[in-house]
Amino acid sequence: MADQxxxxxxxxxxxxxxxxxxxxxxTVATVAATLLGxxxxxxxxxxxxxxxxxxxxxxERATQEQYDATFRELGLDQPLLVQFGIYxxxxxxxxxxxxxxxxxxxxxxxARVFPATLExxxxxxxxxxxxxxxxxxLAAVRRGSWIDQVARFVGLIGYSMPIFWLGxxxxxxxxxxLGWVAGPGRLGIFYQGxxxxxxxxxxxxxxxxxxxxxxxxxFSHIILPAALLxxxxxxxxxxxxxxxxxxxxxxxxxxxxxxxxxxxxxxIWGHAFRNIRIQLVTVIALAYANLLEGSVLxxxxxxxxxxxxxxxxxxxxxxxxxxxxxxxxxxxxxxGINIFSDLLxxxxxxxxx
Amino acid sequence: MSxxxxxxxxxxxxxxxxxxxxxxxxxxxxxxxxxxxxxxxLGLMVLVVLLLAAIFAPLLATHDPFxxxxxxxxxxxxxxxxxxxxxxxxxxxxxxxxxGARISIYIVALVVMVAPVVGLIVGTVAGYAGGWxxxxxxxxxxxxxxxxxxxxxxxxxxxxxxxxENAVLAISLTAWPPYARIARAETLTIRNSDxxxxxxxxxxxxxxxxxxxxxxxxxxxLVIRVTLDMAGIIxxxxxxxxxxxxxxxxxxxxxxxxxxxxxxxLDSWWVATIPGIAIFSIxxxxxxxxxxxRDVLDPKEGQS
Numbered sequence: 001m002a003d004q005x006x007x008x009x010x011x012x013x014x015x016x017x018x019x020x021x022x023x024x025x026x027t028v029a030t031v032a033a034t035l036l037g038x039x040x041x042x043x044x045x046x047x048x049x050x051x052x053x054x055x056x057x058x059x060e061r062a063t064q065e066q067y068d069a070t071f072r073e074l075g076l077d078q079p080l081l082v083q084f085g086i087y088x089x090x091x092x093x094x095x096x097x098x099x100x101x102x103x104x105x106x107x108x109x110x111a112r113v114f115p116a117t118l119e120x121x122x123x124x125x126x127x128x129x130x131x132x133x134x135x136x137x138l139a140a141v142r143r144g145s146w147i148d149q150v151a152r153f154v155g156l157i158g159y160s161m162p163i164f165w166l167g168x169x170x171x172x173x174x175x176x177x178l179g180w181v182a183g184p185g186r187l188g189i190f191y192q193g194x195x196x197x198x199x200x201x202x203x204x205x206x207x208x209x210x211x212x213x214x215x216x217x218x219f220s221h222i223i224l225p226a227a228l229l230x231x232x233x234x235x236x237x238x239x240x241x242x243x244x245x246x247x248x249x250x251x252x253x254x255x256x257x258x259x260x261x262x263x264x265x266x267x268i269w270g271h272a273f274r275n276i277r278i279q280l281v282t283v284i285a286l287a288y289a290n291l292l293e294g295s296v297l298x299x300x301x302x303x304x305x306x307x308x309x310x311x312x313x314x315x316x317x318x319x320x321x322x323x324x325x326x327x328x329x330x331x332x333x334x335x336g337i338n339i340f341s342d343l344l345x346x347x348x349x350x351x352x353x
Numbered sequence: 354m355s356x357x358x359x360x361x362x363x364x365x366x367x368x369x370x371x372x373x374x375x376x377x378x379x380x381x382x383x384x385x386x387x388x389x390x391x392x393x394x395l396g397l398m399v400l401v402v403l404l405l406a407a408i409f410a411p412l413l414a415t416h417d418p419f420x421x422x423x424x425x426x427x428x429x430x431x432x433x434x435x436x437x438x439x440x441x442x443x444x445x446x447x448x449x450x451x452x453g454a455r456i457s458i459y460i461v462a463l464v465v466m467v468a469p470v471v472g473l474i475v476g477t478v479a480g481y482a483g484g485w486x487x488x489x490x491x492x493x494x495x496x497x498x499x500x501x502x503x504x505x506x507x508x509x510x511x512x513x514x515x516x517x518e519n520a521v522l523a524i525s526l527t528a529w530p531p532y533a534r535i536a537r538a539e540t541l542t543i544r545n546s547d548x549x550x551x552x553x554x555x556x557x558x559x560x561x562x563x564x565x566x567x568x569x570x571x572x573x574x575l576v577i578r579v580t581l582d583m584a585g586i587i588x589x590x591x592x593x594x595x596x597x598x599x600x601x602x603x604x605x606x607x608x609x610x611x612x613x614x615x616x617x618x619l620d621s622w623w624v625a626t627i628p629g630i631a632i633f634s635i636x637x638x639x640x641x642x643x644x645x646x647r648d649v650l651d652p653k654e655g656q657s
Binding site: 045292316 | 492495496499500501502503504507508509512584585588591608615618619622625626628629632637640
């Protein structure tokens with residue numbers, strides 16, 4: 001909506017402003033508005049909390065003078081709009097305040113836990129893409145065949161299964177009964193502290209340092225939660241791939257290509273698939289964003305020390321600064337990925353120009 | 354027999370003689386299409402069973418769902434007259450499941466009463482009014498859409514306090530934007546049709562046009578979307594319950610039951626597994642029914 005609006009404004013300014021500049025400006029405006037909205041919502045959530053922010057800082061036994069001083073210090077005597085301004089300023093400088101639970105800056109905490117979530121979501125998305133895209137393409141090509149039914153079934157189950165429950169059952173079967181994978185946690189206790197962190201993602205760090213025993217242990221810990229998340233993105237990615245491919249396969253150029261006598265493989269991968277690549281990248285980006293968020297419940301089940309666990313534990317400890325900080329980080333990434341896929345569409349799809 | 358034949362003929366006539374007959378006929382034909390879809394009927398049946406289980410829970414339950422008996426704790430299914438076994442406090446899981454169905458239905462019903470209605474109002478107002486109202490409302494919708502849903506629900510529940518009603522409110526607050534988008538898209542296509550112009554010329558105001566002539570046409574797309582979203586709503590509610598932010602113990606909410614059974618998963622698998630199967634069946638049923646309804650109400654979408 002804002003794009004159209006900006007385009008209209010741009011139209012009034014006349015031709016001198018090039019199209020790309022106008023579009024970029026519109027995008028920047030959209031991002032800014034959305035992020036401001038995000039901050040406003042978290043700000044309001046922070047304000048309607050039944051917890052007194054002053055008491056949270058100074059404790060129950062403070063005197064009235066101390067209370068009043070902190071009250072002013074936190075800017076709570078200012079009008080709400082001014083408070084919001086202060087809040088936005090703080091967040092822009094990366095200050096989410098101190099965590100009551102850990103006693104550290106929320107920013108420090110998040111920097112510490114985020115790589116774990118990133119690692120999990122990335123591996124999950126990889127699994128989803130590697131299995132989901134071929135499955136979707138095959139289902140579209142052999143529409144109505146058994147493989148199409150399988151794809152449909154996989155999707156249905158994925159959309160209907162409570163992820164935390166599937167995680168528990170997975171732990172029961174693969175860890176409890178079969179013993180194929182390691183249990184909850186990120187790394188066995190004997191392997192901790194061996195690898196000096198570089199990226200914070202244990203698999204990457206261990207590989208970079210050549211510590212393959214650590215790598216194997218970490219892999220055996222991550223594979224079950226990653227496969228679980230991978231299954232969810234697989235359900236989404238294969239379903240979307242199938243419908244994109246069907247759209248292409250039903251168009252006339254595909255018929256033309258077939259009439260010309262091109263091999264079926266060439267028609268499918270060289271023609272139809274080429275045309276869904278951009279759509280596919282946007283879907284994968286969205287699936288990735290969903291996994292970053294969807295990892296909250298998975299992290300709890302697998303005692304994975306990521307952002308999801310951090311937010312939930314803070315929540316149960318009434319540590320609002322951490323909860324809101326985490327929400328803003330995930331929200332911002334979410335918005336960022338949305339905008340990224342939007343831009344991709346705009347710049348690479350000739351029809352959008 | 355002859356009356357049912359007559360009724361069938363009346364419903365299937367090519368030339369309906371009244372508005373009511375035409376409307377009933379459309380419903381009946383839709384029902385026939387839906388009935389031919391085996392999976393959708395299966396979903397419907399599961400939901401009917403759920404509804405009956407919830408209504409007749411006191412009759413069907415073999416034990417008091419809240420009665421603890423520590424001597425009978427963690428019994429396997431079938432042991433000691435407990436159909437699905439007992440949990441860590443010796444409560445009968447089967448009876449708790451039945452009463453839990455009531456909570457699930459309660460949550461779903463509340464969300465359905467709030468989210469689509471909010472979405473419908475925002476979407477149609479934005480679409481019909483246009484201009485800056487449209488920009489403002491849609492920007493707001495986009496902001497909520499850009500939010501990660503579960504995280505937002507978590508933050509809301511954190512602010513409002515844990516409990517079923519607050520969980521419902523949090524889910525509704527995160528669920529309305531897609532409905533607003535759909536309603537707006539429908540409104541934009543309807544807004545400039547001739548019959549709307551005709552009504553406006555007859556002197557109908559915006560309120561009348563929107564509520565009487567645009568809303569009815571948005572309903573079918575919304576119903577499909579709501580049915581398909583139902584699974585997601587149930588899963589989110591169960592997730593909140595699992596995290597301890599939804600229904601509070603000792604309430605037999607299914608997500609909370611899984612959470613309670615989590616500690617015993619390796620020794621007493623049934624405590625956490627059985628409520629999960631219940632959640633799965635219900636959301637699968639909603640997905641199957643939603644797919645079927647989409648085929649009936651929106652044949653074009655169903656093809657792809």
